[in-house]
Amino acid sequence: MDGFRIPIGSWVKAFIDFVIDAFGWFFDFIATIFAAFYAGAEWLFTAPPFWIVIIAIAAAAWLAKGWKLALGTALGLLVIVSIGQWNNAMQTLALTLVAVLIAVIIAIPLGIWAARSQTVSSIVRPILDFLQTMPAFVYLIPAIFLFGVGVVPGMVATILFSVAPGVRLTELGIRGVDHEVVEAGNAFGATPRRILRQIQLPLAMPTIMAGVNQVIMLSLSMAVIASMVGAPGLGKDIIQALSRTAIALGFEAGLAVVIIAMILDRITGGFGTRTRRTRTRAEQAESIAPSEPAASAVRGAA
């Protein structure tokens, strides 16, 4: 066995070298955009005084679920402030949210496409398996080559790592929509686009939101690891603590990650279950309105 070896590693390296030569401009372009996104998000979270940001996030929690979550959110964020991790936490949050946004923009259309085409599904599935099970650190190496050190390779690795559940659960959700309801749309002559918009997406929404929630959680965990390639945030302190075996710093930064994770999970979870109810209520209000006095007013005007 000594003599025989498939040099997959060197092939991949050769491939990456080739990609850098040929598409360097493209990766520079992506790097610029991602960096700009991150800069914007970071400014949003770190520029205002911390209490304004806390009020804003607590308000989002209130909208998603209620005052209890808002209170818990505010307390959690205050703990982060009190252990001196506020700035790091906001950088991590910014990185996570930008990565999630991009991952969702990729995942949902891809999931829809996979749900509609068996071919796409069978091509996408092994790629997702690969992305999901490849040890997270491995993404960082080509990311450094392609994007250099800093926030962008961290973000790219985060997106790659977290996109899989978004695609999977979108596909699952759309495939799981009651076949007869989709058939009803067809039977009344609806176009595929309308069926997607009015039947499949709304009915798959809880599953898709579960996917988005997974994307967020994976992004957060990866955003910490991404600090190994120079991404700012809580991960930096954690890696520092690891190399210095500084228990105190490591625990504080770790606690901040946990708090951020819980807040993100509860808020997105809350929005996920909310989606259906608010939709229906809005539509009800809309359809009641023209029925009674408004309708007669319209008729009178006409």
Place this chain on the structure above:
Amino acid sequence: MIDQPLIERPVLEAKNLYKVFGRNPKDAVRRLAAGQTRADVTDAGTAAVIDASFTVAQGEIFVIMGLSGSGKSTIIRMLNGLVQPTAGEVLVRSASVTGASAPQLRAIRRSSVSMVFQHFALLPHRTVIDNAAYALEIQGVAKAERLERARVILDKVGLSDRAQAMPDELSGGMRQRVGLARALTAGTDILLMDEAFSALDPLIRREMQEQLVELQQELGRTVIFITHDLNEAMFLGDRIAVMRDGRIVQNGTPEEILTDPANDYVSQFVQDVDRARVLTAGAVMEPPHLTTPVSAGVRGALRVLREHQASVVFAVENRRLMGVVTDRAVIRAVKAGQTDLNAIVDSSVLTVSRDDLLSDIVERAVETPVPLAVVDETRRLVGVIPRVTLLAALGNVPATTREMPTIQSPIDMVAQFTPLVDAAAGVPAGSSTADGGVR
């Protein structure tokens, strides 16, 4: 099978439809057309529908009936192009559904064919009225107008007070009313109903059937109804196509199917039918032998009674029913020396018309000792229904006595043979026959 001349072109026509799922559908169709059976072609694919042809006329309720797996759901989906046939053609108002492109197909579905589903298939995230208006929304009707039209139909199906409810707040029957309203609101003249009432409990189902018939009479839509329930088929159908293993084995009116089943399969099927709801007086009546012209007088009546050894006779004038004469009245009249029959005719005799259902006339038949007289609009006597005929028709046995074929059911045979088997096995016979009977 076109069994009556159609006044206009059929609304919907199915010509030699085949649907085969599997590896080699075209080959399977060729072999099926050459006379092979469904089982013969399993190597090439599963034949869901084999050589199905029928026409549906304007304003008709056409029922396709068969057990599960007989291909009826596949047929109805071929009628609006949800399933494309392997061979054959479907014409809706002379426009081919089978050859249509996707946009043409959508246009046909919007303008001509709507559908009601077994499990309702409502949009769970929309209100009842939005569901009812959904087809119009797809057709591009403005919001105010489509809600108005939906409201009119919801009113007809008795759901106007639940317009703002969500589907999951409604009972099954109400949900299917919404499904029906959605299809009716669409304004198409053809309504496909796929086992539409099968998921409902029996009482609601009966109610829905009656409502459907009422709505159909009021709105004049053409309905194609799929069911596995023969009673439902018989109640709703103007014509019924009975399917078995992918083929249409008989296509005819409910009465034809009941009284003249095409084969053993159909006749076994119709055994359990609630015949009273299907058969009409005209279908079971017997020729009126016991008649005497009023002009023949009392003597004439007496002669007829004596010849037929009967106790009553119908008095007619120009074939029009005047009433009945009983033997007692005749004897009394003869003794009194009367000759004019008019004097003793009892004109309060109960009459029924040809189209009356047996279920409606049973009660009247029980109240009177005299056979029921079947008359037409001009009160001409067209037939009579003696009580024995009525009972025979309801019990599905011939009214005349002759040797009857006895079909031994498996249960009877088990009951019959278990004692023998048990005796051989050394088990006391009495204990096991009881078991056999229960089984």
